Amino acid sequence: MDDVTRISVTGDRPYDVLVGRGLFDTLPTLVEGAARAAVLYAAPLKQHAGQVADVLAAAGLRPLPIEVPDAEAGKSVEVAARCWDELGAAGFTRTDVVIGVGGGAVTDLAGFVAASWLRGVRWVPVSSSLLGMVDAAVGGKTGVNIAAGKNLVGAFHPPAGVLCDLDLLATLPADDLLAGLAEVVKCGFIADPVILDLVEGDPAASADPAAPVLRELVERAIRVKTEVVSADLRESGPREFLNYGHTLGHAIEKNERFRWRHGHAVSVGLVYAAELGRISGSLDAATAARHSAVLQLLGLPTTYRADAWDELLPAMRIDKKARADTLRFVVLDGLAKPGILSISDEGMLAQAYLAVAAA
Ligand SMILES: NC(=O)c1ccc[n+]([C@@H]2O[C@H](COP(=O)([O-])OP(=O)(O)OC[C@H]3O[C@@H](n4cnc5c(N)ncnc54)[C@H](O)[C@@H]3O)[C@@H](O)[C@H]2O)c1
Numbered sequence: 001m002d003d004v005t006r007i008s009v010t011g012d013r014p015y016d017v018l019v020g021r022g023l024f025d026t027l028p029t030l031v032e033g034a035a036r037a038a039v040l041y042a043a044p045l046k047q048h049a050g051q052v053a054d055v056l057a058a059a060g061l062r063p064l065p066i067e068v069p070d071a072e073a074g075k076s077v078e079v080a081a082r083c084w085d086e087l088g089a090a091g092f093t094r095t096d097v098v099i100g101v102g103g104g105a106v107t108d109l110a111g112f113v114a115a116s117w118l119r120g121v122r123w124v125p126v127s128s129s130l131l132g133m134v135d136a137a138v139g140g141k142t143g144v145n146i147a148a149g150k151n152l153v154g155a156f157h158p159p160a161g162v163l164c165d166l167d168l169l170a171t172l173p174a175d176d177l178l179a180g181l182a183e184v185v186k187c188g189f190i191a192d193p194v195i196l197d198l199v200e201g202d203p204a205a206s207a208d209p210a211a212p213v214l215r216e217l218v219e220r221a222i223r224v225k226t227e228v229v230s231a232d233l234r235e236s237g238p239r240e241f242l243n244y245g246h247t248l249g250h251a252i253e254k255n256e257r258f259r260w261r262h263g264h265a266v267s268v269g270l271v272y273a274a275e276l277g278r279i280s281g282s283l284d285a286a287t288a289a290r291h292s293a294v295l296q297l298l299g300l301p302t303t304y305r306a307d308a309w310d311e312l313l314p315a316m317r318i319d320k321k322a323r324a325d326t327l328r329f330v331v332l333d334g335l336a337k338p339g340i341l342s343i344s345d346e347g348m349l350a351q352a353y354l355a356v357a358a359a
C-alpha cells in the first residue's frame, strides 16, 4: 500500500474515506465481528469482487458473492428483493456486512440492501468509478430508482468506511471517467474553485487516471462532500447544495429511462442551474458562462433535446428539494456561494431551458 489519504466524516456516525492504491487489505479491519459478507458487484467488476471475497475469506469471513445487473439496471426494487432473498437464505444476522464493489449504481444498491436488511446492517463501498469515489460512496445516501424517478426509494445509512482504490480507475471507460468529472466540477462551483482552476489548467490530465492532478481532484471533491455531510447527514440544510445541477439532471435521467449516465445528465443540469442563477439576478454572466466552458473543455454534454421541456418540467416536480407545488433549486450567488431559490414562475424555468436546448 503506498501513501494513503484518510479523510474523516464526523458527526453521530463517523467513518473514514481512504484514498490510495492497493487498499483491499484494509477491508477486514472495517468489518470486525462479522461472520458473513455479501459482496455485491456487476459483471465488469467480477475479478475485483473475487479479490475482495478472497481477502475477506483469508480474514475468516464467509463471503457471499451476489452478481447484479450492471449500472442503473441493477438499481431497482426487484434486484434489491433478490439480494434480500439471498441474505435470508444465507442466514445473515445483524453482525454480518454488505460490501458493494463497483460504481455508484452498485454501491447505492448495496447501501440500500444494508439499510433495509434487519433494519440496518454495516456496509462498505469499495468504489470503482470516479463518480463513486468523489460522491456516491461518501455520505450515506442509499437507494434505488422507480419508474416515477431517480432515487425515490432509499435511506440515509452511513457506511462503516469507504475504500477509494485509485488502481481500479485504470479499467474505467473514458466516458464514465468524464461522468465523474461532472460531479467534481460541481464541487468546484459550490465550494472549491481551485478544482475549476486545475481542470481548466490541464483538462487532459484531469481525465487521466494516472495523473497526479486527478488524485488531487478526487481528494478535493471528497473533502467538499465530507465537510457537508459531516454537518448535515439528513439534508435538512446545507446538504441540499450537493444537489446543484440535479433537479434537471434527474429529470433527464428519468426521461432517458435511466440509460444516460448520471454524470452526463448532471452536466447539462449544471448549465441549466447556472442560467437560472443568472436570469434570477443572483449570478454574474461570466461565472454562469464558465459552467458550459469548463464542462465542454472536458467533453461533457451541455445540451439536451429542445422538444423535451414538456416532459422535463413535470419530472422536475418530484425532486426531493421540492415542497408541495414549489420547486426549489440550488443556485449560486457567486462562485462557491450556493443558496436556494424557490421558483413557481414556469416562464422563468422555460426561459432558462433555452440555454441548454439543443438546436
Ligand atoms: N449516493 C450518493 O450520494 C450518490 C451520489 C452521486 C451519484 N450517485 C449515483 O451513482 C450512480 C452513478 O455512478 P457511476 O457513474 O459510477 O455509474 P455506474 O455505477 O453505472 O458505473 C458506470 C459503468 O462503469 C462500470 N465500471 C465502474 N467501475 C469500473 C471499473 N473500475 N472498471 C471498469 N468498469 C467500471 C460500471 O460497471 C458501469 O458499467 C447513479 O445511480 C447516481 O444516482 C449516488
Ligand SMILES: O=C(O)C(=O)C[C@@H](O)[C@H](O)[C@H](O)COP(=O)(O)O
Pocket (backbone or CB within 6 Å): 135, 139, 141, 150, 151, 183, 235, 239, 240, 242, 243, 244, 246, 320
Ligand atoms: O449526497 C448528496 O446529498 C447529493 O445530492 C449528491 C448527488 O450528487 C447525488 O447524485 C445524490 O444521489 C442525489 O440525491 P437525491 O437525494 O437528489 O436523489
Ligand SMILES: [Zn+2]
Pocket (backbone or CB within 6 Å): 135, 183, 246, 262, 266
Ligand atoms: Zn449526483
